[in-house]
Structures are given as structure tokens and as C-alpha cells.
Amino acid sequence: MKDVHAEKIGGISEDLSKLRREVSQLQQMKFNFDDSALHQGKILFDVKELNFKYKYDFLWKEDLNLQILSGERWAIKGNNASGKSTLVKLLLGDLKPSKGKIEKVDFKSIYLDQNYSSLNENFSVLDQAEHFNKTPIPDHELKTILTRFLFRKEVWNKKVSSLSGSERMRLLLACLSIIGKAPDLIVLDEPTNNLDLENVEILTSALQDYKGSLLVISHDHEFLKDLNMQKEIFL
Numbered sequence: 001m002k003d004v005h006a007e008k009i010g011g012i013s014e015d016l017s018k019l020r021r022e023v024s025q026l027q028q029m030k031f032n033f034d035d036s037a038l039h040q041g042k043i044l045f046d047v048k049e050l051n052f053k054y055k056y057d058f059l060w061k062e063d064l065n066l067q068i069l070s071g072e073r074w075a076i077k078g079n080n081a082s083g084k085s086t087l088v089k090l091l092l093g094d095l096k097p098s099k100g101k102i103e104k105v106d107f108k109s110i111y112l113d114q115n116y117s118s119l120n121e122n123f124s125v126l127d128q129a130e131h132f133n134k135t136p137i138p139d140h141e142l143k144t145i146l147t148r149f150l151f152r153k154e155v156w157n158k159k160v161s162s163l164s165g166s167e168r169m170r171l172l173l174a175c176l177s178i179i180g181k182a183p184d185l186i187v188l189d190e191p192t193n194n195l196d197l198e199n200v201e202i203l204t205s206a207l208q209d210y211k212g213s214l215l216v217i218s219h220d221h222e223f224l225k226d227l228n229m230q231k232e233i234f235l
Contacts, residue, residue, distance in 0.1 A: 047091075048103075049101070050097055073229045125160065151174065165199075186212060
């Protein structure tokens with residue numbers, strides 16, 4: 001009986017230790033950059049009668065009209081092939097509207113998709129971090145940030161192409177911290193697709209205190225809820 005009791009106590013102790021480690025990791029992987037330079041409530045995008053044509057047909061049955069203000073958190077929802085990613089590309093200027101117009105202010109943005117394509121496949125972990133170090137911050141500080149995001153010295157020469165989805169996500173979060181100055185807008189396109197639950201929590205925790213604007217495409221209702229999305233558009 002004592003052995004069973006000791007085993008249970010040991011199991012509880014191990015679970016508590018694991019929980020403390022996970023909480024510590026969540027705390028250390030917060031962004032450390034300043035708030036967006038754009039003041040809250042400034043018109044970021046003013047979208048009027050917007051539509052996009054693939055071949056002969058317009059993508060949306062009704063033209064889109066919306067205003068997105070700095071500091072707002074928007075969820076972009078819709079069925080598959082409803083044009084969610086197309087809308088993001090139009091807003092960011094990667095596509096030109098077939099109809100209507102988008103008025104926007106100058107802003108700095110970063111795009112996070114499920115493959116974390118902002119990263120360079122040919123870089124090592126350290127190369128990638130140095131590529132984002134435009135300020136620049138001292139070398140020892142850069143390496144401290146990498147370590148904080150669980151990239152220790154022995155993996156600094158590892159190629160980005162060999163990283164898992166979770167590792168890529170953590171590397172991109174580290175790179176955002178290295179930049180130091182917050183982007184005015186972070187766009188996330190199904191960012192949780194290749195992540196396990198623990199790393200979804202890491203991503204969520206890192207974004208919760210972000211003071212800029214968020215545009216999020218996701219089918220993950222819990223993720224959207226945890227990010228405190230304020231508005232939504234359904235395509």
C-alpha cells in the first residue's frame with residue numbers, strides 16, 4: 001500500500017514539475033518588443049466595393065466594404081476556397097483588386113502562414129536570426145534570445161529546412177523578438193495547422209500581449225477565442 005501511495009506522490013510531483021517547466025517556457029517566450037508606432041484607432045485599411053476575379057468570375061457574390069483600425073483584432077472566416085488568403089494578399093498589396101479600391105496608411109507587417117514561409121530554407125538557425133537583426137543588437141543578446149526560445153548552441157547550425165513546424169514557429173517568434181520594434185500588423189494564415197497543443201499555447205501566449213493589429217485566418221475556434229478577437233468577416 002505504501003509503495004502505491006509513494007508511486008502516486010511521485011507521479012503528482014513529476015506532473016507538477018512538468019507544469020512548472022511549461023509555465024516557465026510560456027513566460028520566457030513572450031515578445032520583448034515595443035508597441036506598434038501607430039496610435040490606436042487609426043484607419044489601417046479602408047476597403048470599398050472590393051472584389052477579385054479569377055478568370056471570368058468574381059470571387060465574392062457581394063463586394064467587400066470594411067474598415068480595419070490599428071489595434072483591432074480581426075478573424076477572417078469562411079469555407080475552403082472562399083477567398084480568405086486572397087483577401088489578405090489584396091490587403092498586403094500582393095494582388096491588385098479587379099474591382100474597387102483599398103486605401104491604407106504606411107505600416108510594417110509580418111505574415112505567418114502554416115509553413116512559416118517568412119523563413120529562408122537555406123539558412124541555419126543562427127543565419128536566420130542574424131538576417132532579422134537589422135538594429136543590430138549585440139551578438140550575445142541575439143544568442144540569448146535564441147536560447148530563450150529553446151534554440152541552444154548545439155542547434156544553431158541546424159538548417160531551417162530540417163526544422164519541424166513547431167521549431168519553425170519558435171524560430172520566427174525569436175526573430176520577431178530580435179527585430180525589437182513591433183510590426184504594426186501581424187497576419188496569421190492557419191498558423192496552428194502544423195503545431196501540437198503545447199506549441200499552440202506558446203504561440204497564443206506570445207501574441208496575447210501584442211499591442212498592434214491582428215488579422216487571423218483560422219478554423220481553430222479555441223485559438224481565436226484565446227487571442228480575444230474583436231471583429232470578424234465571413235466570406
